[in-house]
Amino acid sequence: MEKKVKYDYAFKLECVELVLKKHYSEGYVSKLKQIPRWNIRKWVSFYKTYGEISLLPRINQSYSAEFKLKVLKIVERESLSLMETGIRFNIPNIAIVSKWKKDFANFGIEGLQPKPKGRAISMSDYKRKKHKSDKLDMLT
Structure with missing residues (x-):
């Protein structure tokens, strides 16, 4: 199952190329694409440092x-x-x-320290109550 992302790779790459290759300002691309300016700035910075791979969606990473x-x-x-x-x-x-x-x-x-993921286990000692239908089955 693929991770759902707000902005896909192609969209990010297009925005970055508008800034770097067409020399549009981050503010102009932000208005043009109707997204926050800091997103453009972040994508351009990551692209300059790590290349196209930095624009790909990432899975949740845990850090030590x-x-x-x-x-x-x-x-x-x-x-x-x-x-x-x-x-x-x-x-x-x-x-x-x-x-x-x-x-x-x-x-x-x-x-x-890394936190446990997922829903907390609750009612581990819980035993299901017997219903009337369960009691009737036991009598027969």
Whole structure:
């Protein structure tokens, strides 16, 4: 099953090429395609750094606590912006770095540990109640 994406590869590539090859401004392409300017800026930056492959949809990636801590230390030491951080460490969702900062500030290194995925298991000791039909079947 393919991941559902808001903007497909061809659309992103077209926007990037308008900026880089036709020399349109990011603002103009943003208005032309009716998408936020920061998307254009992000796609162009990733394209310049990693090439066409950076525009392909990505599966959800999990990062180790060590990697997160390394990123946060470098962000702090070099005063990198979220965009610069995302490009440097190839993190497509730059907002995740803000979440890491917040988790680290609140919980320390434990806040950077990978979280369990999926729905929490509840009522594991639950036993189904017997219904009238179940009781009747037992009598026969």
